[in-house]
Amino acid sequence: MTHCNNIVTIGFDGDDTLWHNESLFSLTQERFRALLSQSADPAALDRRLLEVERANLGVYGYGIKGFVLSLIETAITVTDGRVPARDLQALIEFGKAMLQHPVELLDGVAEVVEALSGRFRLLLITKGDLFDQESKIARSGLAERFHGVEIVSEKDPATYRRVLERHGVDPAGFLMVGNSVRSDILPVLEIGARAVHIPYHITWAHELAEAPADGYLGIGTMRDLPRLLGL
C-alpha cells in the first residue's frame, strides 16, 4: 500500500467525517415536509428547496442559518404566501435546535484521532458557518488533538494551497480525509496532495461530484485509516 507513504500531515474534514451533520439536515427536511404536507407534494417540495438553496448559495454561503432562510423562502413560495406565520416560527425553531444539537462523533473517530495525533500533525479543515463550526469543534472534545483548525467558506484548490502554506505543509506529505469527493478529494488531488474518501450514508445533492475522480483511496470507516498509514 504505497498510497499513504511518507505522510507528515493529515487533514480531516469535520461535518460527516468526524461528526454527524447531514443526518441533522435530512431530519429537519423531513420535519419540513411533514409541516407542509397539506400544501405541497414531498418530492416537489424537495426539488423546490434544492433550487432555492442553490440560488441562495452565492448570497448565504454554507450553513444552518442560510438553510433556515431557504426553508422559509421555499415555504412561502410553494404556498403562494398562504403559509401561516406560526409554521414559519416552527422553521426558526428547527434551526435553533440544529444549532444547539449535541455533536455526535462518528464511530471510531475519537480513538483514531487520538492514535494518529501522536504520530502525525493533524489539521481540521472544515467548511461552513464560522460561529457554528467553532461551537461544534469546541463541543466535539477533539480540538486539542489538532495542530491547527481552519474554517473556510469554500473548499477549492486555492483554499487548500493557502491553508497548507499557512501551516508550512508540503503537499507531497499531505493527506486529506473526508466524505465529500467534491470538497475533500478533487481539489486536494489537484494541488498534488493525496486523499482518502470515507463516504457518509447521506450526501447533500449539491456536494455530489459531477465526475468520478481517479487516484484516491476509499475506505468504509474511520477505523480503517490507521492500517492505511501502516499502523
Added chain:
Amino acid sequence: MTHCNNIVTIGFDGDDTLWHNESLFSLTQERFRALLSQSADPAALDRRLLEVERANLGVYGYGIKGFVLSLIETAITVTDGRVPARDLQALIEFGKAMLQHPVELLDGVAEVVEALSGRFRLLLITKGDLFDQESKIARSGLAERFHGVEIVSEKDPATYRRVLERHGVDPAGFLMVGNSVRSDILPVLEIGARAVHIPYHITWAHELAEAPADGYLGIGTMRDLPRLLGL
C-alpha cells in the same frame, strides 16, 4: 505623542472602521419599522428586536443572516402570528440586499491604508459571518494591502492573543484601530497592546461598552491616523 511609538504592526477592524456597516443595519431596521407600522409602535418594536437579537446571539453569532432570522422572529411575535407571509418574504429580501450591498469605504480609508502599508505590517481583524466578511474584503479592494486577514467570531483578549501569536506579533509593538470600544479597544489594552478609537456615527446598542476605558487615544477620522504614527 508617545502613545504610538515603536509600532510595528497595525490591526484594523473592518465593519464601521474601514467600510460602512451599521448604517446598513440601521436602514434595514427603518424599513422593518415601516413594514410593521400598522402592528407595532416603533420604539416598542426596537426594544423587542434588541431583546430577540440578544437572546439569539449565543445561537446565531454575529452577522446579517442571524439578524434577518431575528427580524422574522420579532415580526411573528409582535403580531401574535398575524404577520402576512409576504411581509416575511420582504424581510428575507432586505437581508439579501444587505448581503449584496456594495462595500463603501469610509472617508480617507483607501489613502491611509495605502500610505501605511509600506511602513507597517497591516492586519485586518474583523468579526462576523465568514462568508459575508470574505465577500466584503474581496469587494473592498483593500485585501492586498494586508499582510494577514483574520475573521473571528468574537473579539475578546483570548482571540487577540491567538491572532497575534499566529502572526508572530509582539503585543508591545501592536496597535489596534477600530470603532468599537467593547471589541476593538478594551480587549486589546488587556493584552498589553495599544489602541486607537475612531467612533462611527452609529453604534449597535449591544456594542456599547459598559464602562469607559483608560489608556487609549480617540481620533475623529481615519485621516488623523498617520499623524499619530509620526508620518
